[in-house]
Amino acid sequence: MPVISPSRLLKLLVVGMLGGVLLMTLGLLTYETLQTHQRVLVQQTQTQQEQLDDLRQQLDQEVTGLHDYLRYHQSQAESLLRDMAREQVDVAWETAMGIYRTAKGRLPDARIQELIVESLREVRFFQGRGYLFIDTLDGDCILLPTAPHLEGSSLWDNRDDTGFYIMRGLVDAVSNPQGRGFIRYRWYRPDQPQVMADKLAFARLFEPYDWLIGTGDYLYQIETDLKQTALERIEGLRLPAEGYIAVLDEAGRLLTSTSSPQDVGRLPEELDDLDQQQLVLSFIDKARNGGGFIEYNWYRPDHEGRHAKLARVQWVPETGWILVAGAYLDALEPVSTSPVGWWQALRQELPRLMLPLVVVGLITLLVALLYARWLGRLLAGYQQHIQQQQSRLQQLAELDNLTHLANRWLLGQKLMAAMDRAMANEMRLGLLVIDVDRFKNINDSLGHTLGDRVLQILALRLNSLLEENQLLARMGGDEFVLLVEGVQDNAQLLELAQRVLETIHQPVQIEYHQLVVTASIGIALYPDHGLNQETLFRHADTAMYQAKSEGRNRFCLYVRSLGQRVVDRLQLENDLRQALRLEQQLFLVYQPQWDLHSGQLIGCEVLLRWQHPRRGLISPAEFIPLAEETGLILPLGSWVLRTALAQARAWREQGLPSFTLAVNLSTAQLTADLPRQISALLRGYELPASLLELEVTETLLMTAPEEATQLLGELKKTGVRIALDDFGTGYSSLAYLSRLPLDVLKIDKSFVDGLPDRQDDVVITRLIIRMAAQLGITTLAEGVETEAQQQFLKAAGCHLMQGYLKAKPLQQQEMAALLLALKSDLS
Numbered sequence: 001m002p003v004i005s006p007s008r009l010l011k012l013l014v015v016g017m018l019g020g021v022l023l024m025t026l027g028l029l030t031y032e033t034l035q036t037h038q039r040v041l042v043q044q045t046q047t048q049q050e051q052l053d054d055l056r057q058q059l060d061q062e063v064t065g066l067h068d069y070l071r072y073h074q075s076q077a078e079s080l081l082r083d084m085a086r087e088q089v090d091v092a093w094e095t096a097m098g099i100y101r102t103a104k105g106r107l108p109d110a111r112i113q114e115l116i117v118e119s120l121r122e123v124r125f126f127q128g129r130g131y132l133f134i135d136t137l138d139g140d141c142i143l144l145p146t147a148p149h150l151e152g153s154s155l156w157d158n159r160d161d162t163g164f165y166i167m168r169g170l171v172d173a174v175s176n177p178q179g180r181g182f183i184r185y186r187w188y189r190p191d192q193p194q195v196m197a198d199k200l201a202f203a204r205l206f207e208p209y210d211w212l213i214g215t216g217d218y219l220y221q222i223e224t225d226l227k228q229t230a231l232e233r234i235e236g237l238r239l240p241a242e243g244y245i246a247v248l249d250e251a252g253r254l255l256t257s258t259s260s261p262q263d264v265g266r267l268p269e270e271l272d273d274l275d276q277q278q279l280v281l282s283f284i285d286k287a288r289n290g291g292g293f294i295e296y297n298w299y300r301p302d303h304e305g306r307h308a309k310l311a312r313v314q315w316v317p318e319t320g321w322i323l324v325a326g327a328y329l330d331a332l333e334p335v336s337t338s339p340v341g342w343w344q345a346l347r348q349e350l351p352r353l354m355l356p357l358v359v360v361g362l363i364t365l366l367v368a369l370l371y372a373r374w375l376g377r378l379l380a381g382y383q384q385h386i387q388q389q390q391s392r393l394q395q396l397a398e399l400d401n402l403t404h405l406a407n408r409w410l411l412g413q414k415l416m417a418a419m420d421r422a423m424a425n426e427m428r429l430g431l432l433v434i435d436v437d438r439f440k441n442i443n444d445s446l447g448h449t450l451g452d453r454v455l456q457i458l459a460l461r462l463n464s465l466l467e468e469n470q471l472l473a474r475m476g477g478d479e480f481v482l483l484v485e486g487v488q489d490n491a492q493l494l495e496l497a498q499r500v501l502e503t504i505h506q507p508v509q510i511e512y513h514q515l516v517v518t519a520s521i522g523i524a525l526y527p528d529h530g531l532n533q534e535t536l537f538r539h540a541d542t543a544m545y546q547a548k549s550e551g552r553n554r555f556c557l558y559v560r561s562l563g564q565r566v567v568d569r570l571q572l573e574n575d576l577r578q579a580l581r582l583e584q585q586l587f588l589v590y591q592p593q594w595d596l597h598s599g600q601l602i603g604c605e606v607l608l609r610w611q612h613p614r615r616g617l618i619s620p621a622e623f624i625p626l627a628e629e630t631g632l633i634l635p636l637g638s639w640v641l642r643t644a645l646a647q648a649r650a651w652r653e654q655g656l657p658s659f660t661l662a663v664n665l666s667t668a669q670l671t672a673d674l675p676r677q678i679s680a681l682l683r684g685y686e687l688p689a690s691l692l693e694l695e696v697t698e699t700l701l702m703t704a705p706e707e708a709t710q711l712l713g714e715l716k717k718t719g720v721r722i723a724l725d726d727f728g729t730g731y732s733s734l735a736y737l738s739r740l741p742l743d744v745l746k747i748d749k750s751f752v753d754g755l756p757d758r759q760d761d762v763v764i765t766r767l768i769i770r771m772a773a774q775l776g777i778t779t780l781a782e783g784v785e786t787e788a789q790q791q792f793l794k795a796a797g798c799h800l801m802q803g804y805l806k807a808k809p810l811q812q813q814e815m816a817a818l819l820l821a822l823k824s825d826l827s
């Protein structure tokens, strides 16, 4: 996965959020667009439906209007005829009267009558059908333009096919005070001379000559006229959606059609197109069944194929007509379904949409920006945290956690670079491996926490010594390494090593403990002692072990022969392990201890011996420090205790006199569990605790005085005696002794050696003896080799002694023999 920098991540986030806002806005817009589209579609459907409804309504209205119109005109046919007939007759009467009044007195009546008749003869109306007739009140025909041959003859007895006397009816019609009136009768149809039809006539009395002037017309003809007028009006009608009105008669003959004028006058069966025949028949059927709407597909002028049509069909019983009002549905005003249509709708919607969109967009933008800012801060904090962690990790990787000195890894890096520089500049560099002496004791007695504090204090001290081109590192545990660049000569390094020793040797005050710590230093030089790190370190270590084996608290410069010593040391360690396992090479010797004043044997010091298979007898001074460094001292010390007590038990069982066994304890053996172990061993061998004396060295008191005091107190409680060995060689204050539960204070051989001649030793020995006496502690002088020493010690008040003067360390048989001799002496 690619690693993105926080700033880039932040940018991506902001861009992402802005993109999100944009997407959301676009989403809203798209949603609204779709909604609008949907609305537009619904609206269009509604509009189409409304248009259809409108069309239906219009067709309905049109047909209904026509229907009403036709019914009205049909109902008005007779009165219309009456009005027209009366009007024509009145005009003719006026004309006749005008002629009469004009000609009266100037022309004879016969001439006047002739003028009147001739003036009216040619009058025509009712589309040429109408004419005027004149009859006398006696029934004689004066004027009959359609049958002039009947003029002068009497029509008094003329009857229609119903038996009605027509002339008499006319005379009756004018025989009223108004001198005018209508009559109805039937007469031969002009188009069908054998068939009579209803006629309506109006006559008016023309008094000057007792004439009646009249006219009349067939009702059917006026109706036909009216129908014709209606048809003409219908032809002129224009309906929406390329609509038309067609009129069919009862038989289905097309009377008028704006869409199919060529078919006017044809009966259904005379139509060319079968579909058209069917259609006409369906119109007829619909009309006869109460009328209504019919939807069908039909040819549309100037268009390809058939198109949906809607027709309203209505039967008009008064005329016997079928009215058909139809229109093309797709000729309705088009309702837009194109994208442009909804885009326009959307554009109308947009202003309404914009405000919420802008508001939502701005709010989201604001939230996104605030969020990004918050995230930015979070990232910055996170980055800082990461940096801290990184520097912490780097510290962990490069620095020692406890002392904050360079660690092993960093030292390796620095050493490598320093070696390169040294090689380039033909310089030397020094490596000082500094190992704290007996640090394990400090840890064991003070605990690890205080042990760590000691290391921290030492690190601080050593660090303060550093000069330019020097690096101090902790290799772990109690080992430090000092890297020194630009070494001119060995003396420079040896001086530095001495300063280090002195610095470390300064008392360490931790809480209420005052410790004196020492270290051993091994020194190796580049390129003299090694050309690579490993060799250099190995040789510095060898030198350091050499310093340790030489008694610690010293430094040692590597020399090639040291290498062999290290090998020897390793070999010795292995041999010691083997010896411990086999338990055959190890044995104890016993050096008697005497009362200086009574000369009695009071006990013996148990001393360990190692009979090495190749190297012969090895001194404990040589292998005990090795055992302490390797931890073998614990099993070894335990073996010594067990063997010594077993021996004491054996002597006891042999009936030899009881005396004290003084067993040396290394500081490492002085654990909190030791009192319990001692008690268990004494119990195990059924020996009194007073028989055992434990010799501890001053080192124990130096490293952890409080703990030592406490532990010695615990040991004392078990009943054993405590002796302080090598007193005077260390740094224990005399005052401190008073706090220790000591039974015996052993004056070191180094003081005894100078007695009685060396003044220093004389003073110190006397001081020790006096002070111990004041504290009630028995003094024992060790390494007494001469009579003079013995005498001096005795005179100085020392209680006990051991040394070659009286006896060297003895084998157990020798010791037993000595005891036996003593026993017989006593007895």
Ligand SMILES: Nc1nc2c(ncn2[C@@H]2O[C@@H]3COP(=O)(O)O[C@H]4[C@@H](O)[C@H](n5cnc6c(=O)[nH]c(N)nc65)O[C@@H]4COP(=O)(O)O[C@H]3[C@H]2O)c(=O)[nH]1
Binding pocket: 591, 606, 607, 608, 609, 619, 620, 621, 624, 637, 640, 664, 665, 666, 725, 726, 782, 783, 784, 785, 802, 803, 804, 805, 809
């Ligand atoms: N020149 C001379 N030497 C005398 C004379 N009298 C005694 N010595 C020697 O002085 C040492 C006395 O023992 P140390 O001070 O406890 O010193 C002991 C003791 O600290 C340690 N050591 C011996 N055995 C043990 C043991 O079992 N456990 C422990 N922890 N240390 C032991 O090894 C040290 C050396 O022991 P050793 O070699 O046995 O050496 C012994 C002894 O043989 C004398 O008059 N002249």
